[in-house]
Amino acid sequence: MTTTAPAEAAVGETPSGAAHPHPRRRPGRIRRIGLPYLLLLPALLLELLVHLVPMVIGIVMSFKELTQFYIRDWGTAPWSGLDNYKVSVDFDAPVGEALLHSFLVTVAFTLLSVGLCWLIGTAAAVYLQDTFRGRGLLRALFLIPYALPVYAAVITWVFMFQHDNGLVNHVLHDQLHLTDKPSFWLIGDNSFYALLTVSVWKGWPFAFLIVMAGLQNIPGELYEAAALDGAGMWQQIRRITLPSLRPVNQVLLLVLFLWTFNDFNTPFVLFGKSAPEAADLISVHIYQASFVTWNFGTGSAMSVLLLLFLLVVTGVYLLLTSRGRKPAHG
């Protein structure tokens, strides 16, 4: 499967070969220097327009008193200094308290979801490493949650979690008699577990995909050497497979963390515009603070705080994981 590229590459190589030791034949200095920038230009312009300039505007907005009266012409909104930030982090007042609560819910949710996604994804990838009958079919099936459009998948879960006509209550209450009466899943405390279930269901195939790709880069000689030393299957997995996956896991866990922490689509489709308190993820919380109460200044301040938090976490994470890795290699 992975041989496609090298095979094509080899075919392309034969006619010309490496017979010409001097490939440099540049028309002019300006063109040589300018070309890479020219190639980057479209990507750069789009990143500026859609990501970077809006982010700067967002940061500017967080210092303004931007309520619905000024939204038509946001430049005229009065400056408010750090007021939006003070409101956001005043944890004794309702706004700050709600934000802190939402933040803590998001942290707990993210840690659980990323942990479970990684665990299931890794286990599935390791179990599917050997060839056996039905392996290809299973691999395709396992990727379905990842391939399904978010809203189509999540709306199906909404149906399953319905109080009166959903599958979950039918199984737990009517068939297994585990509960005294049908539970509510999309409001109240249970909503946290409902959200976690959907998030793991949807997220683990990505971990599976990446780990599966990572496993193919582990040289087979390592396993052969270990087997000669008498290491059994479980020992090989623990001593060779998992350590070899470390660089892959470093990136995978970070990406999963950022995506899960910022996830808006899942809670938004699952709960609608106002999430229950127990599953009040931060992105939906900020969306609500901005668009439902029409207070964009405070919403922007909250977003900037969120970005700062993610920057710090990412920085510390990369520092710790990279430092821990160097001695192991050298």
Add this chain to the structure above:
Amino acid sequence: MASTNSPMAPPRSFFWSRRIFLTLLTGFVLLPVYVMVSSSLKPLADVTGEFHWLPSEVTIRPYIDIWSTIPLARYFVNSLVVAGAATVCSVVIAVFAAYAVSRYEFRGKRVFTVTVLSTQMFPGILFLLPLFLIYVNIGNATGIALFGSRGGLILTYLTFSLPFSIWMLIGYFDSVPRDLDEAALVDGCGPLGALFRVVVPAAIPGIVAVAVYAFMTAWGEVLFASVMTNDTTRTLAVGLQGYSTLNNVYWNQIMAASLVVSVPVVAGFLLLQRYLVAGLTAGAVK
């Protein structure tokens, strides 16, 4: 390849734990798929009352009704146009950018890659409103309608998939031997000729993987679609909510519509998943 990894026969504990784990996982994965398929074939009475595993009678009525309850066909076309255009543009732009980073040394290279990757960290909610304001202002100043139009959404989505696509293609292009494009340069191709005649054909798995990713990103996005579209440009991600804002929640139709909008992506994805794994192996995961 994998079977040669373990010359010693694995212990029995490995086999039974694998069987249990994979069985449970398959059940978990397929449960919503089963609910979607079976409920889409049920009459309305079946989905408003208590849940049953099997339909009381199998009907294809929901598949006919979905097109008239909401303008599903229009949403479908909108999604196809938006996701298709975003994918094509995103892939082309990412190929150029990744080629520049992979093959040239230039000032600001590191700044570029780090900045592009760090945009993955941005909470979408932070630039939703600013982007909305920028699009409205560009519209007022130049007459180019970005807000509420498909064009604005295409521009937004193609940028969303750019960072990951560029990152993955850099890795992939790096794995294509440099001798190849240098030979092409000697044979008289310009740098772009070398890119399109040699590097791109050798990197097809990576490019397919990036295209699949870009299409799925655009096809499934909800947040920006819910703010930046109007009645005529609404995409499926927002439009599908139309089945439940009415007095009655037509769950059988919702499931039928979900299935209909999923089939193109899932089918395409499963057909191309080999490329995706190959692309990830050579590109992102190194």
